[in-house]
Amino acid sequence: MRSFSLLTWLLLAPALAPMRAEAAPPPEAAAAASRVVIVEADADDPLVREAATRLRAELGAAGFEVVRVPRARRGDAHDARDALERAAQDEGAFAAAAIFRSRAGATADLWIVDRVTQKTVVRTVEVSGAAAPSVMAVRAVELLQASLLEANLLSTRAPPEGAAGGERVAVPDDVRRWMAPVRRQAGADPAAARAGMLAGVGVEAGLVALLSADGIGPALGPALRLSYGAGAGGGGGALPAGLAARLTFAGPALGPALEGVLGTVSVRQEMALLEAVWALETGTAVSPVLSAGLGGFHLFISGDPLPPLRSATGEVWSIAATFGGGAGLRLTERAALLLDAHAIFAEPRAVVTLGGERLGTAGRPTFAGYLGLLVRL
Template identity: 85%
Template sequence: MRPYPLLTCLLLALALPPARAEAAPPAPPQEAAPAASRVAIVEADADDPLVREAATRLRAELGAAGFEVVSVPRARDADARPRDGDARAALERAARDEGAFAAAAIFRSRAGATADLWIVDRVTQKTVVRTVEVAGAAAPSVMAVRAVELLQASLLEANLLTSRPPPGGGAAGSVAVPDDVRRWMAPVRRQAAADPAAERPGMLAGIGVEAGLAALQSTGGIGPALGPALRLSYGGGAAGGGVLPAGLAARLTFAGPTLAPALGDARALGTVSVRQEMALLEAVWALETGGAVSPVLSAGVGGFHLFISGDPLPPLRSATGEVWSVAAALGAGAGLRVTERAALLLDAHAIFAEPRAVVTLGGERLGSAGRPTFAGFLGLLVRL
């Protein structure tokens, strides 16, 4: 064997730089995902299959929303349907002990045919309760969905989800809004903001003043008569108080004096001039449709006044007379929103008066009013 090939390989091996094994740089540590917010569900009555199934479905609903759901057993000696103060205290304690932003429980009502959904959320420090029917095969699912809606309504009403409260600036016991809760509530906030009727006060909410025209026409032949009309109203709703429900209002209506064409034949017996006034105290209901136009219904009682002045031909002599009557009225119409504080109202009323006013001249009957008299109102309502 010739030594030259072997010597060449050795020289090449010495000339090459030695390979150095270097450790690969360590991979950056992955940031841990934030823990899901907790919701505590207090086990109210494990012996009731309906309540048990509803609680299971509620856990599934909240789990699907991305929350961590923990079950909190109740004390064995606790009543199946505790007093309101006890239920609230138990929920608040469960949420605090578990570090949950909210706690929920489902209790069978005393009536048996309904269940009470209890929600305590530590973000708004509110306790809300809703009673739902438990009849039918879908009752557990309905209760679970209603409980989720109740929690969302509680969080939405406080309007705290638009900005995180400053550290240390919240009330004692309150918690900052977790990011996953904020994301969960985002579609609900957008839907509420897109609904123009969600925060808009009712058409008759608060104190309102309406001025316009009134037209009267009696089936007994008196009219048509035109005159001014003034209305004062107070209604419940976002701009009203808690005295009346939303959409319902009390209203005072004053109409007159209205002037109608003279009755009679100027060439036979003469003529009679007629003047009418009316005042009503009404209950008014405006159905909010979410649009610009809302139906309006009303019913009321009050007084009706008819005054006549005769201008007869001789040998008859001029005379005046008046009739005061108790009146009842039923009305229907519609309101058109012009602005948030102004609306045009158009409605018609049927008015029944007792005693009925009858106009005669020289023993001849010329007309009557109030059996019934139809009244039309057109006015501009301004909420103060």
């Protein structure tokens, strides 16, 4: 049992490793965070100052390094644009933002300069109400994301004629990740196709329970499965989507001894099967699984009769056909819990007798239930 637990942990570790890596990013990733500049305009205005503070929090929560740059004086629109572009370039930032109170006082102008698309965009928002600073911060983030949506279109074009700075920067990886949900929502990026549950190479370890329809069992033993299937991002290109080939090794399965008038008989069962498996994608965490296969079935007996009969052993090798169905529950993108049941028909059938007394048969049919942890490698 200890060795089986160790095998299960070794199989699960590769599937959980990406989760641990995402939950605790290495220090190098944090150090390489992209920069955003916030130019502090109208610093004496409490509303603008609060909105800028919330904007820093929004961008910092997204994982960016936020740099504050004071603006010495108010100028016209051209001065504001130049100040933002110059601050972004000096700090090596991919974007710069500023919030200006309008002359009327009832509105504020949100300015965004991003060096990815070399665009300057402005939005005017109302500043009335207690929620005004939060609204301005959220609108500024939305404005930056809207501007960055054009990055994929401009990546193959020359910089816009007359654009200040003259140098378009590549889209940083963390900016690309931050923009991914926005791009998918806008239809700029299709959602990444999810790999099938049985896609690529998979290893499944678990337990098998066997029960004959005529007296043998129940019996319990280990099971190991190796699969290779098709599915998005999972290889298996020679197979139709959702279909997999699987090798199943089950046993030795041991159960209670069979009792007769003349004594008892211990039974051991093993199987090796080659199956075709189809996992139906439902778009949810649960997928129905159907299978059919052929292989070998082995039954070994050891008799312990009453005197004067002598102990003896025997075995039967049979060709087996199996049909099954069940379901898989995704635990992560690479790990799933599978539960399925099978009917196994063997030829020749195995008949257990003791002193001429028939104690049971196997394979006409024998029912098998599997519970296992599948890990895609």
